[in-house]
Amino acid sequence: MSTDVDTAPAVGDSERRRRTRERLMDAAFDVFAEAGVHTASVEAICERAGFSRGAFYSNFESKEELFFALSDREVDKTLARATDIAREVFPASAPNGEDVAEVVRTMIQFVRGEANWHRIVAEYRLLAMRSGDVATRYLDFTRRLNERVGDMLETITLGAGLRFVGDIRLISRTLIALSSAITEEQMLGGQSTDGRETEGDPLDFEAIVAYVHLVTEPAID
Amino acid sequence: MSTDVDTAPAVGDSERRRRTRERLMDAAFDVFAEAGVHTASVEAICERAGFSRGAFYSNFESKEELFFALSDREVDKTLARATDIAREVFPASAPNGEDVAEVVRTMIQFVRGEANWHRIVAEYRLLAMRSGDVATRYLDFTRRLNERVGDMLETITLGAGLRFVGDIRLISRTLIALSSAITEEQMLGGQSTDGRETEGDPLDFEAIVAYVHLVTEPAID
DNA sequence: CGTATCCGATACATGAATGTATTCGATACA
DNA sequence: TGTATCGAATACATTCATGTATCGGATACG
Known part of the structure; x- marks a missing residue:
């Protein structure tokens, strides 16, 4: 069976995806700076970036990984x-x-x-x-x-x-x-x-x- | 009516109370150092001090005040x-x-x-x-x-x-x-x-x- | 010895943040 | 134009910490 061991596992790396990650990081920079890593909620970061939490978890495993x-x-x-x-x-x-x-x-x-x-x-x-x-x-x-x-x-x-x-x-x-x-x-x-x-x-x-x-x-x- | 404006408001200041506060602060020092102020829960501090959260809130208004x-x-x-x-x-x-x-x-x-x-x-x-x-x-x-x-x-x-x-x-x-x-x-x-x-x-x-x-x-x- | 007060324990209600499972939409490709 | 894939949105279940309200026990004091 074609389990696609090395084509499937890695998540996409499209231009769109890259931009999303950048925007999330831009937002996170401000939010982290203002509130601190622990106080800042994933929600707050997403809100500032104009994304939903779904987008976030599609791009980062956790808030720490983002940091x-x-x-x-x-x-x-x-x-x-x-x-x-x-x-x-x-x-x-x-x-x-x-x-x-x-x-x-x-x-x-x-x-x-x-x-x-x-x-x-x-x-x-x-x-x-x-x-x-x-x-x-x-x-x-x-x-x-x-x-x-x-x-x-x-x-x-x-x-x-x-x-x-x-x-x-x-x-x-x-x-x-x-x-x-x-x-x-x-x-x-x-x-x-x-x-x-x-x-x-x-x-x-x-x-x-x-x-x-x-x-x-x-x-x- | 005897509203006791300046005798009642201040909470007790007994020796027992003072000791409790000290123990809570001792515990908080360790817990804060290990986990950080935000990550550390009131619960964790109380547990280390050997008190309940009731004791905590009877002595401090919040985790920040304790800090x-x-x-x-x-x-x-x-x-x-x-x-x-x-x-x-x-x-x-x-x-x-x-x-x-x-x-x-x-x-x-x-x-x-x-x-x-x-x-x-x-x-x-x-x-x-x-x-x-x-x-x-x-x-x-x-x-x-x-x-x-x-x-x-x-x-x-x-x-x-x-x-x-x-x-x-x-x-x-x-x-x-x-x-x-x-x-x-x-x-x-x-x-x-x-x-x-x-x-x-x-x-x-x-x-x-x-x-x-x-x-x-x-x-x- | 009884009673009142003080202090800490327990139990509960609430709110917030997380992570996941599923759905919807757009874009690429045939 | 139809279809498949990818990425983001939505909705939901769960966990966890907080704060409060109430209860129980000990100690001091009459």
Whole structure:
């Protein structure tokens, strides 16, 4: 009997299907960011995407599978964008010290841009803390991002006639950790419901530039 | 009619009641850490605490209220412990450069200790990203922790005949961000389910000590 | 010793989200 | 034009957590 072992099992892969999945992921991005993965219902995602739950379960096994498909997509997008920014910025850099500050500022703007992406990453990290499998994926993401940023920094800095004092990976790591922390504070402070603004002391981005200057020195060449 | 406007409304505050609340919070700490605030059911918390849901709703209005009561308690505990550690460490510091490394190491051990507390904080942060009220509380916590660590660093460093180059708050902030990032990576790497260990490159704690040396210099006095 | 109060247990009603089984419609293909 | 296939919609059954209302027991107090 023709059980079609390898033609039937895999579900279709038509263009229509692909678009549906994309729309569901687009919707999920917003809904997850707003409500969180657990709070968000499949229903809510479908509603925003303009589909029914039938469509959802025809395309994804569960909400979790959707989340991981989504994170993969966004991680790729993010890394691609980081690369684009690097390509866009470093040919323009006339080799002088000021450019480093500029590059760092660009990088931070990039990190800072999307609050929703920050929420997604924060949730990704939280899930990773509870599941080894997720942790593997998450660490892979952060590792790739670190490398990308490290390369970027190194290239720029060399172009500017500077070099880093110490381990470049540690430095890029520090920069990412620091700018994330600051971005986070600004994000959290900005939305404070009650009257008073973030009067505390939102450490300025300039402080990061100061750090960069601290860990760079003229390349003797 | 004696409506007892200000004697009746407040629910009891007996010793028994206080103990019940504590036990519920103890249980919630574990359950929240393991499963997450949303996934964890009131039922699960009660079961671990050895109570029924009746007891729960007699003591807390909702799971969220419990979470906030719990975070307050833990934040206080954490800050108190930070203070204790500071008190414990700095009288012992014979003023030499090595002590700084030792202190940083102690600080990191402290941060590192409890994976569950990390999970709780991560969730706290995530909730803060979606609610201005929570954000206010969370920022207050991080601000206090920063101050505490900053004071600690400053005292120790002075005692060791060193001084920080640059803004001490930025430095303590950087240290916290960095050690959190590293702790996180170790935590995530450690639990990876599949065979391979965290072979990647777990930036060593020593690297942080290197950073401290980078931002300190002998106090000319 | 009896009674009242406080606190936790039990039982129940409700609402919400999930996943599946089935149906309907459109598009490709003969 | 008829038919088969694929993908999304609909309807349904089920599970699960919540919150409340009521009950029972213990302890304190007269």
